[in-house]
Amino acid sequence: MTMPAQTNWTVETRTRTSTIFLGLAAVLxxxxxxxxxxxxxxxxxxxxxxxxxxxxxxxxxLLAGYAGLVSVGQQAFVGIGAYAMFGGVILLDLDPLxxxxxxxxxxxxxxxPTAFFTFRLQGAYFAIGTxxxxxxxxxxxxxxxxxxxxxxxxxxxxATREMFGLEFLKDTFGFKTSAATDVITFWLALVLAxxxxxxxxxxxxxxQGLGLAAVRDNQNAARSVGVDAQRIKTIVYLSTAFITxxxxxxxxxxxxxxxxxxxxSVLDWTAYxxxxxxxxxxxxxxxxxxxxxxxxxxxxxxxxxxxxxxLVLGLLGIVIMLFAPRGLWGLFTDRTGIELFPIRRRLSGxxxxxxxx
Amino acid sequence: MIWIDTIxxxxxxxxxxxxxxxxxxxxxxxxRLVNLAHGDLIVMAAYLILVLVTLLGIDPxxxxxxxxxxxxxxxxxxxxxxxxxxxxxxxxxxxxVTFGLSIVIQNALLEGFSADSKRLSVGQLETASLALGPVxxxxxxxxxxxxxxxxxxxxxxxxxxTSLGRAFRATSDDAVTASLMGVRPQNIFATAxxxxxxxxxxxxxxxGTRANFDPTIGPARLIYAFEAVIIGGLGSLWGTLAGGIIxxxxxxxxxxxxxxxxxxxxxxxxxxxxxxRPRGLFPRAVD
Numbered sequence: 001m002t003m004p005a006q007t008n009w010t011v012e013t014r015t016r017t018s019t020i021f022l023g024l025a026a027v028l029x030x031x032x033x034x035x036x037x038x039x040x041x042x043x044x045x046x047x048x049x050x051x052x053x054x055x056x057x058x059x060x061x062l063l064a065g066y067a068g069l070v071s072v073g074q075q076a077f078v079g080i081g082a083y084a085m086f087g088g089v090i091l092l093d094l095d096p097l098x099x100x101x102x103x104x105x106x107x108x109x110x111x112x113p114t115a116f117f118t119f120r121l122q123g124a125y126f127a128i129g130t131x132x133x134x135x136x137x138x139x140x141x142x143x144x145x146x147x148x149x150x151x152x153x154x155x156x157x158x159a160t161r162e163m164f165g166l167e168f169l170k171d172t173f174g175f176k177t178s179a180a181t182d183v184i185t186f187w188l189a190l191v192l193a194x195x196x197x198x199x200x201x202x203x204x205x206x207x208q209g210l211g212l213a214a215v216r217d218n219q220n221a222a223r224s225v226g227v228d229a230q231r232i233k234t235i236v237y238l239s240t241a242f243i244t245x246x247x248x249x250x251x252x253x254x255x256x257x258x259x260x261x262x263x264x265s266v267l268d269w270t271a272y273x274x275x276x277x278x279x280x281x282x283x284x285x286x287x288x289x290x291x292x293x294x295x296x297x298x299x300x301x302x303x304x305x306x307x308x309x310x311l312v313l314g315l316l317g318i319v320i321m322l323f324a325p326r327g328l329w330g331l332f333t334d335r336t337g338i339e340l341f342p343i344r345r346r347l348s349g350x351x352x353x354x355x356x357x
Numbered sequence: 358m359i360w361i362d363t364i365x366x367x368x369x370x371x372x373x374x375x376x377x378x379x380x381x382x383x384x385x386x387x388x389r390l391v392n393l394a395h396g397d398l399i400v401m402a403a404y405l406i407l408v409l410v411t412l413l414g415i416d417p418x419x420x421x422x423x424x425x426x427x428x429x430x431x432x433x434x435x436x437x438x439x440x441x442x443x444x445x446x447x448x449x450x451x452x453x454v455t456f457g458l459s460i461v462i463q464n465a466l467l468e469g470f471s472a473d474s475k476r477l478s479v480g481q482l483e484t485a486s487l488a489l490g491p492v493x494x495x496x497x498x499x500x501x502x503x504x505x506x507x508x509x510x511x512x513x514x515x516x517x518x519t520s521l522g523r524a525f526r527a528t529s530d531d532a533v534t535a536s537l538m539g540v541r542p543q544n545i546f547a548t549a550x551x552x553x554x555x556x557x558x559x560x561x562x563x564x565g566t567r568a569n570f571d572p573t574i575g576p577a578r579l580i581y582a583f584e585a586v587i588i589g590g591l592g593s594l595w596g597t598l599a600g601g602i603i604x605x606x607x608x609x610x611x612x613x614x615x616x617x618x619x620x621x622x623x624x625x626x627x628x629x630x631x632x633x634r635p636r637g638l639f640p641r642a643v644d
Binding site: 064070072117121123124125127128129131132133135136139140142143150266267274275278282306307310313314315317318321322325 | 389391442443449450451452459460461463465467576580583587617620621625627628631635
């Protein structure tokens with residue numbers, strides 16, 4: 001009996017299920033990308049809505065589910081992203097697509113003073129602090145007369161008509177102008193959603209992600225082994241702001257009409273997002289995906305009932321938080337053990353095991 | 358002269374915000390529960406008073422007196438059967454459950470009372486005013502401010518001179534040890550929320566008599582109330598009054614310069630105070 005001098009243990013997060021799933025997901029993305037060629041325009045718009053809400057939900061999930069930053073003020077970044085995009089188009093005469101990048105940058109810049117202020121506040125104070133900041137930004141933007149002040153404004157038709165790539169789509173595939181706009185924004189939303197999920201998944205599997213989980217589980221213990229909690233939280237907050245700003249700008253390229261109350265709506269950009277994450281399962285990557293599909297199904301089937309719809313959504317959120325705090329995906333994983341985006345580290349690959357040591 | 362008048366109006370407005378905040382401060386101080394539905398509970402109480410006024414044809418003050426014990430019961434049940442389940446080291450469950458509750462209350466009120474704005478009428482009191490030295494003050498704003506002081510004095514007496522208050526403070530300091538001494542934290546929490554709902558009823562009375570209200574104005578009141586609590590410092594009710602006054606004065610001064618700046622000025626004052634004093638002006642408890 002010899003002790004193996006060197007074992008071939010490796011730390012892995014991947015499982016067989018997840019590898020198969022990644023293959024399927026890649027196929028799904030391709031199928032979705034081709035949607036404009038076989039799906040109706042209204043389906044493309046629905047998919048656009050689902051994908052952009054998914055981006056916002058993944059962002060909020062990363063903040064609240066992993067970094068412990070329960071923000072009720074994400075509408076600040078959606079709104080400032082959208083307004084920066086409008087500013088780029090109207091005041092600087094930029095292409096709307098170029099302007100979307102401006103939206104992300106503006107949101108990330110806004111996040112710096114916001115983090116400076118709100119990170120001094122703990123827990124619930126932080127939640128209210130982010131909300132107040134969002135209100136301040138909304139009220140300030142409402143004073144910006146060049147972009148319509150409190151009543152808002154529209155994207156000039158010339159800008160949306162001459163949007164990059166529009167002519168190409170019209171000439172090559174024979175789309176009408178309005179349909180081509182939807183197709184471009186849909187593709188961008190798909191790219192943004194895939195990149196967001198990919199970046200979040202990569203982050204959670206990285207050293208930083210491990211540090212983040214450690215901070216969430218026990219901040220003092222994490223700090224004692226050298227995890228710089230504040231630094232990781234700041235990075236997560238700023239990058240989420242950037243992604244949220246991009247999503248906000250993209251959403252308003254498609255809407256083409258903006259007002260402070262709509263762009264900074266706590267209901268549309270934070271409450272819905274929170275319900276999506278809670279219903280799907282907070283603290284997992286799969287949760288927001290499940291959540292956004294359930295949310296969309298609920299919205300479609302209950303949209304005729306006015307405020308009853310929100311009432312049901314609120315009650316569902318409360319019931320899930322009380323009785324199944326890990327959401328629908330949590331229930332599913334508990335029963336089946338299936339994880340599509342596993343981030344738990346497992347030991348595997350010891351060849352000595354076979355030879356019977 | 359106009360500035361003195363503006364500041365006096367702001368101080369009196371601060372009394373209203375302190376009333377919004379007192380219930381929140383009480384609940385937060387005892388069980389560290391952040392109730393994001395607090396503003397909507399105030400609006401709900403205002404609708405209840407309105408229903409009593411309409412159905413029974415009585416004065417809003419009398420209606421509030423009838424509504425208060427009922428709302429105490431609502432608060433007690435809400436805490437006992439819903440909110441107590443969310444308490445614990447994790448701050449997510451209470452935040453998300455009360456956030457959901459906020460959406461539920463708003464939409465239930467929208468369904469029941471439509472989006473039209475309503476008002477509680479108190480007859481001649483609405484326009485009556487008193488000359489106090491160089492400035493004229495409305496009777497209703499003055500009454501609001503006095504009520505805020507009475508509520509704070511009463512809550513402080515309850516806290517520091519009664520056995521219930523002793524149980525409140527003990528549970529707040531250490532719920533486990535308090536339960537060894539025969540205090541049942543669950544009951545204490547339910548009673549505290551019940552009392553907070555009585556304060557909410559008083560706040561609702563003045564909310565409804567001083568201005569129009571509709572089902573969607575709750576969240577804005579929640580923010581003012583929270584700003585007052587945080588500016589004042591955790592655990593200090595007089596601090597909460599001071600916080601309310603700071604927000605109120607900032608708002609009226611802002612509005613005097615440009616009507617569009619009223620709300621903005623209040624929020625900015627909140628941010629400035631917190632940048633200078635991160636734990637508020639008169640912090641008593643350490644969170």
